[in-house]
Amino acid sequence: MKLITSLTSPYGRKVSIVLAEKRIECQVMIASPWEEGTIVTEYNPLGKVPVLILDDGKPVYDSRVIVDYLDQVSPVGRLIPSDHRQGIRAKRWEALADGIIDAATVIVQERKRPPRQRSSEWIARQQDKIDRGLEQLSIDLADRKWCMGDSYCLADIAVGCLLGYLEFRFPEHAWADTYPNLAALYARLNERQAFVETRPVEPVPA
Numbered sequence: 001m002k003l004i005t006s007l008t009s010p011y012g013r014k015v016s017i018v019l020a021e022k023r024i025e026c027q028v029m030i031a032s033p034w035e036e037g038t039i040v041t042e043y044n045p046l047g048k049v050p051v052l053i054l055d056d057g058k059p060v061y062d063s064r065v066i067v068d069y070l071d072q073v074s075p076v077g078r079l080i081p082s083d084h085r086q087g088i089r090a091k092r093w094e095a096l097a098d099g100i101i102d103a104a105t106v107i108v109q110e111r112k113r114p115p116r117q118r119s120s121e122w123i124a125r126q127q128d129k130i131d132r133g134l135e136q137l138s139i140d141l142a143d144r145k146w147c148m149g150d151s152y153c154l155a156d157i158a159v160g161c162l163l164g165y166l167e168f169r170f171p172e173h174a175w176a177d178t179y180p181n182l183a184a185l186y187a188r189l190n191e192r193q194a195f196v197e198t199r200p201v202e203p204v205p206a
Helices: 010-021 063-073 084-111 120-141 154-169 180-189
Strands: 002-005 027-030 051-053
Touching: 002 010, 010 063, 010 084, 010 154, 051 063, 063 084, 063 154, 084 120, 084 154, 120 154, 120 180, 154 180
Parallel strands: 002 027
Antiparallel strands: 002 051
16 A cells, blocks of 8 residues: 655644554555645545555545444554444544644635635634634543543544644634643653654655
């Protein structure tokens, strides 16, 4: 298998962490979906990373589909609970975390536009999504060690990738002060080798 991803994608990081936690061998191909002539569009018509290319050449996307596939293809360290109701709970955590990332990436792209073309109203709308989402994550986590209770799972990976992206792209955001339980979860996650090895970094210009 091959994984097409970027060094800054929180969705790609989620897949990379799942691969590492489940000890699945996979060749990693770094590609930016924003570069002209990128290989990303050859495998995903939406031009988004990550894309998992199976051994038969078939592409799998997006990240939620990929991690579901990976969790089923290897029995090592199941990350999505086998119980249907619990599995849905884990995927709900993932959906909320990914949705917050969606809003954050919209802001990142909007900030790249010339100042006169930026929409402060649009940015504020996305920021509201981030703030409401973080509040809900904190409420749902409460005083538990992990998102789903005592067991580390996909929910924790998804939330950790979100918090890592906010730390990377929005260092001014005081989420850790506002939600100390999320900060404590993030600290625990950063003790795991899979998180250490996949920290987002800006690519070095060629």
